[in-house]
Amino acid sequence: MSGANTTRLANLHDVELAALAAAGDRAAFGELVRRHGSAVRGLLRRMGSAPAEADDVAQDAFLMAFERIREFRGEGAFAAWVKKIAARLYLRRLQRERRLAGLAQEAEDGSVDAHQPDAAGRIDLDEGLKSLGAAERLCVSMCYGAGLSHAETAEALNLPLGTVKSHVKRGLEKLRTRLAPAGAALEGRQGNG
Template sequence: MSGATQLRYASLHDVELATLSATGERRAFGELVRRHGSAVRGLLRRMGAAHAEADDTAQDAFLAAFESITEFRGEGTFAGWVKRIAARQYLKRLQRERRLANLAVEAEELAEGAHSPDAAGRIDLDEAMKCLGAAERLCVTMCYGAGLSHVEAADALNLPLGTVKSHVKRGLEKLRTRLAPEGAELEGRRGNG
């Protein structure tokens, strides 16, 4: 791709690139992949995919997005749209590998000892997500990382809506505790008493 063409695509909005992609302009879609590939792979890793699996699933998701680009109407962000596709692709992989059957058992196991913040009081989200059970991690990531509603996540996971809501609530509570600055929990209790 020439430098001028690359600059032209780099200056366009995602919706414009999607419109060009729908006409078969592969370089426009390549710009969308360049812009959002890293975020999609990051979402998949937070859902529990290993690096290679995240790369493969992201590639599958972008291929699926290219094949159905005419369905993207620009009503939400392209990033959100492709992340939802990627999340669904990953879930299909999980179902094929029959790991989903073990989620109920894994969700009940709490990660003991993973709740104290590190010495500097700083922690990243990926590290904090490790304190969640597999079902909590999937539900939180789908609802907050991929932008699915609780109903959409329940449909995608083939779980009851109440179960998804419970996993999300417990997961968010664990993340709040894990990500809270040291001493914030005590101050919150004092203010409520």
């Protein structure tokens, strides 16, 4: 691919690139992969995937997106569309490996203590997500990372809607506590007493 074509593609909007890809322009789809590949892999890692597995699932998601590119209408962001594909593929992989049944047990057996600060007293979102139980992490990641609704998440996980909402609510509460500055977390608890 020439440098002029690369520059031309880099200046196009995702919707324009998707239209070109639907017409058979592989370079246009390659630009979409370049733009959004790391975000898709990051979502999968936050959902609990190992880095190598995240790479594999992301690759599968982009292959599926390429095969279905004509279905992308540009009504939402391309990144959200491909993240939904990736999240669903990851969930199918979990179900296939029968790890989903162990999520509830793992959450009951205990997760990392959400109130224990790290050595520097700072934490980022990925570390916060690791502190959640597996079911909470999965539900929060799907609803806020992949952009799925609670109902879509419930359908994808084959869980009752209320269960998904509970996991998301508990997960977000733990994240707020975990990510809040030390003084703010204490003030919030004292004010609720």
